Amino acid sequence: MAQYIHFKDPKSEELIRILGTIPRCPGTCFFMDINRSTDIKYQGGLTDWGRKLNNTFNNLLYANHFQNNIVKGIGDEMMLFITDEELKEKKSNNSYFALLEDIYASLFLIRHHPDSDLFLNCKVAIHYCTEVYNITFFEGADDYYGSDIDLTARLMTKCIENRIVLSEKFYTKVRNDLIDLGLPATSGCMQGISDRFIENFKGVPNNTEFRILDVK
Numbered sequence: 001m002a003q004y005i006h007f008k009d010p011k012s013e014e015l016i017r018i019l020g021t022i023p024r025c026p027g028t029c030f031f032m033d034i035n036r037s038t039d040i041k042y043q044g045g046l047t048d049w050g051r052k053l054n055n056t057f058n059n060l061l062y063a064n065h066f067q068n069n070i071v072k073g074i075g076d077e078m079m080l081f082i083t084d085e086e087l088k089e090k091k092s093n094n095s096y097f098a099l100l101e102d103i104y105a106s107l108f109l110i111r112h113h114p115d116s117d118l119f120l121n122c123k124v125a126i127h128y129c130t131e132v133y134n135i136t137f138f139e140g141a142d143d144y145y146g147s148d149i150d151l152t153a154r155l156m157t158k159c160i161e162n163r164i165v166l167s168e169k170f171y172t173k174v175r176n177d178l179i180d181l182g183l184p185a186t187s188g189c190m191q192g193i194s195d196r197f198i199e200n201f202k203g204v205p206n207n208t209e210f211r212i213l214d215v216k
Contacts, residue, residue, distance in 0.1 A: 002136040002143055025134040025144065027083035028099060028170065029152040030069075031125045032060060035161040037076035040120070056119045059110055064102045071143055079152075081132075081144045096170065097177040097188070100126070100213075103164060104189040107215040111162050123159035127152040127167040147204075154201040155210060162216075168196060168209035189213060 003022055007015040034056055040049045053076065061067045061078075069080040087094055093102060103124055110119040129148030136143040151167070158165045166174075171193070178187055194212040201208055 002134045002141065004139055005135055005137050006139065022133050022135060024130060024146075025083055025132055026128075026130045027081055027085075027132065028087070028096065028173075029127050029129050029132070029144070029149055030066075030078075030080040030082075030103070031152050031156045032078045032080065033123050033156065033159065034076040035121045035123060037120060052118065052120050056110065056122065059106050059119060060103075060122060064106060077156075079149075081129075081149075083134075095177040095181075096128070096173040097181070097190075100164070100166070100170075100174055100190075101188050104213065104215060107162060107164070111215055121161045123156070123161055124164045125152055125155035125159055125166075126164065126170050127155060128170040128173050130169075151201070151204060151208060154204060154208070157201075158197075158199070158210065158212070162214060164213040164215070166211055166213065168211065171211050192216065 003018070005015070005019070009015070034053065037049070037053065040052065043049075061070065066080055066082075069082050069086075071079045071081050073079070082099070087096075087099070093099070103126070107122055107124070110121060113119060127148060129144075129146065129152070131148045132144050132146035134142075135145055155165045155167060174190065175185060178185055178190070192213055196209050196211055198207050198209055
C-alpha cells in the first residue's frame with residue numbers, strides 16, 4: 001500500500017525524513033485512452049455510450065486481469081501500474097512480452113470485431129519505470145509518483161487510435177524476454193514494431209527514445 005504523505009507544517013523535519021526513506025518501486029506504467037469517448041456522448045444517450053464504455057473497459061481490463069492494477073482514471077483515460085514484484089508473482093503471462101501481447105490482442109479484437117457497434121477503439125502508452133514511488137497525498141488512495149510516470153503521460157501525445165507507443169526502456173525489457181525464451185525478435189506482435197524515434201518532450205531534460213506499434 002502507498003505511503004500516505006500529509007504534514008501540515010511546510011517545514012516539517014519529519015516529512016523530509018520520511019521522504020528520504022521511501023524506496024523506488026520499479027514496474028510498468030500504462031496509460032490507456034478510449035478514442036472518441038467524448039464525441040459519442042453528444043451523439044447518443046447513456047444507453048449507447050455507457051454500453052460501449054462498459055464493453056471496452058471489460059475487454060481492456062478484466063479480460064487481461066488488469067483490474068487490480070488500476071491506479072486512477074480521468075474521464076475515459078486510465079493509468080495502470082504493475083510492479084516488477086507483482087509481475088513475477090503471476091502464475092502466467094508474467095513477462096513484459098506477455099503484457100505487450102495482452103494489450104495488443106485487446107486492441108486487435110476491438111478493431112476487428114465483426115460488430116463494430118460494441119466497442120470503441122483505444123490508444124495506449126507503455127513505459128518501464130525506475131524513477132517511481134508508491135506514495136499518495138490523499139488518505140486511503142493507492143498511487144504512484146515520479147518522473148517516469150510523467151514521461152508515460154508524455155508518450156500519450158504520440159498516440160493515435162489503434163496505436164501502442166512504448167518507450168525504448170520497455171522495448172528493451174520485451175527484447176530481453178524474447179532472448180530468455182529463445183524466441184525470434186519478431187515474435188508475435190513484435191513483427192509490427194517500428195524503428196526507434198527520438199523526441200524532446202516538454203519538461204523532460206533528456207531526449208526520449210520510443211517505438212510505435214500500430215494495430216492493423
